[in-house]
Each structure stands twice: as C-alpha cells, then as structure tokens.
Amino acid sequence: MFQPKTYRGSFNAWLLHFLETHMDRIYGDRKREVFRGLPARVIEIGPGTGANLRYYPGGTEVIAIEPNPMMYPRLQANADRHGIELEIRSIKGEAMDLASGSVEAVVGTLVLCTVDDPKRVVSEVHRILKPGGRYIFLEHVAAPHGSYLSTFQNLLHKPWHWLSEGCNLNRDTHNILWAAGFSSIDMNCFMLNPGFVPITPHIFGMAIR
Numbered sequence: 262m263f264q265p266k267t268y269r270g271s272f273n274a275w276l277l278h279f280l281e282t283h284m285d286r287i288y289g290d291r292k293r294e295v296f297r298g299l300p301a302r303v304i305e306i307g308p309g310t311g312a313n314l315r316y317y318p319g320g321t322e323v324i325a326i327e328p329n330p331m332m333y334p335r336l337q338a339n340a341d342r343h344g345i346e347l348e349i350r351s352i353k354g355e356a357m358d359l360a361s362g363s364v365e366a367v368v369g370t371l372v373l374c375t376v377d378d379p380k381r382v383v384s385e386v387h388r389i390l391k392p393g394g395r396y397i398f399l400e401h402v403a404a405p406h407g408s409y410l411s412t413f414q415n416l417l418h419k420p421w422h423w424l425s426e427g428c429n430l431n432r433d434t435h436n437i438l439w440a441a442g443f444s445s446i447d448m449n450c451f452m453l454n455p456g457f458v459p460i461t462p463h464i465f466g467m468a469i470r
C-alpha cells in the first residue's frame with residue numbers, strides 16, 4: 262500500500278544528508294562562530310541526520326532530541342565519523358526528559374520551523390538550561406509582513422509544509438525568542454544570497470538563560 266508519510270520520511274532524511282555539504286557552505290562560518298567554546302555535553306534538538314556534528318570537538322557528548330526514526334541511521338553514522346558520543350532520545354522538544362536547570366548548552370538549527378509548538382520548545386529550552394547556560398540557534402524565519410517575499414511564503418506554505426513534514430516558511434521565530442524570558446539574546450539576521458527564495462530570511466545567535 263502507498264504510504265506517503267513513509268516515503269516523505271525517507272526522502273527527507275536522504276535530502277538532509279545530501280544537502281549537508283551545501284549547508285556547510287552557506288551556514289558553516291556562522292555555525293563555527295556560535296558553536297565556539299561549547300561544553301563537553303550538549304543537548305541538540307532535532308539534529309536530523311547530524312549536519313551539526315562536524316562543528317563539535319571530537320568526544321563531545323550529544324544528547325539528540327529527535328522524534329523521527331528515519332534520521333537515526335545517518336545520524337549515528339555521522340556521529341561515528343566525527344567521534345561524537347551520541348545518545349538519541351526519541352522524544353519531542355516540547356517535552357524533554359531533562360531536569361530543570363540541568364544543562365549548560367542547547368543547540369537547535371532549522372528546527373523551530375518544524376516543531377509543533379515552537380513557544381513550548383523554547384520554554385523547555387529555557388527550563389532545562391542552568392542560569393548562564395546558552396541556547397545556540399540558527400533558523401529561517403518569516404519575511405517582513407506585507408513584503409513580496411512574505412506573500413510568496415504564505416502562498417507556498419501548504420505544499421511546502423506537506424512535503425517537508427511540517428516545516429513552516431512563515432514563522433515569526435525571532436519574536437518567540439525575544440518573548441521567552443532569556444536574560445540576554447545576541448540575535449543576528451541575514452539573508453541567504455544567492456538563496457533559495459522562500460527560506461531567504463534567517464536568524465542566528467545565542468540566548469543566555
């Protein structure tokens with residue numbers, strides 16, 4: 262029987278893996294900048310096939326909060342390649358089984374676009390971080406409302422959301438972060454140039470609990 266969800270799942274895992282070199286080209290410098298000085302134990306939300314593992318020092322312990330089992334074989338292979346101690350937890354970022362105030366660093370890239378409830382995920386990140394702990398983020402976001410690009414994102418939203426298994430082109434993720442109660446946020450905006458038009462606007466940086 263044709264099962265679109267299974268086909269989309271394996272297609273998306275393959276696509277993420279296929280795009281890793283390209284993502285390193287377009288995001289690598291920014292990631293290296295914000296990933297600098299991470300502690301030996303990191304929580305990563307929605308790591309997918311592990312595009313970020315190359316930026317952690319070998320031996321880093323990464324707890325992967327990843328609900329999609331289609332990602333696991335490539336994620337584990339990537340961890341082995343980069344000497345990362347990987348622990349996969351098959352749960353969602355909206356409800357992490359980690360004690361409050363227990364972790365020094367959380368990483369999430371291109372994930373708040375896809376989670377069911379980004380406010381809840383960010384509130385969970387805030388909860389599990391120790392005071393002074395950091396949340397490293399890189400996300401594509403909604404274009405300014407009323408702009409040509411915003412109209413394009415809204416038009417494309419439904420098919421994109423279906424094909425990508427839940428990615429939202431038009432989320433105001435930046436506003437969710439500002440409202441989450443962090444003690445400070447260093448947020449940088451950039452446009453992919455030349456970029457794939459619907460996901461041109463991005464934010465990246467660090468929020469401190």
Ligand SMILES: C[S@@+](CC[C@H](N)C(=O)[O-])C[C@H]1O[C@@H](n2cnc3c(N)ncnc32)[C@H](O)[C@@H]1O
Pocket residue numbers: 277306307308309310311312313326327328329332352353354355369370371372375376377378428
């Ligand atoms: C677009 S991929 C990004 C993967 C990777 N972070 C990267 O930068 O290439 C989004 C990932 O978030 C995961 N995801 C979806 N919903 C999630 C949730 N509620 N909590 C945690 N991860 C989730 C997906 O399974 C997928 O691996």
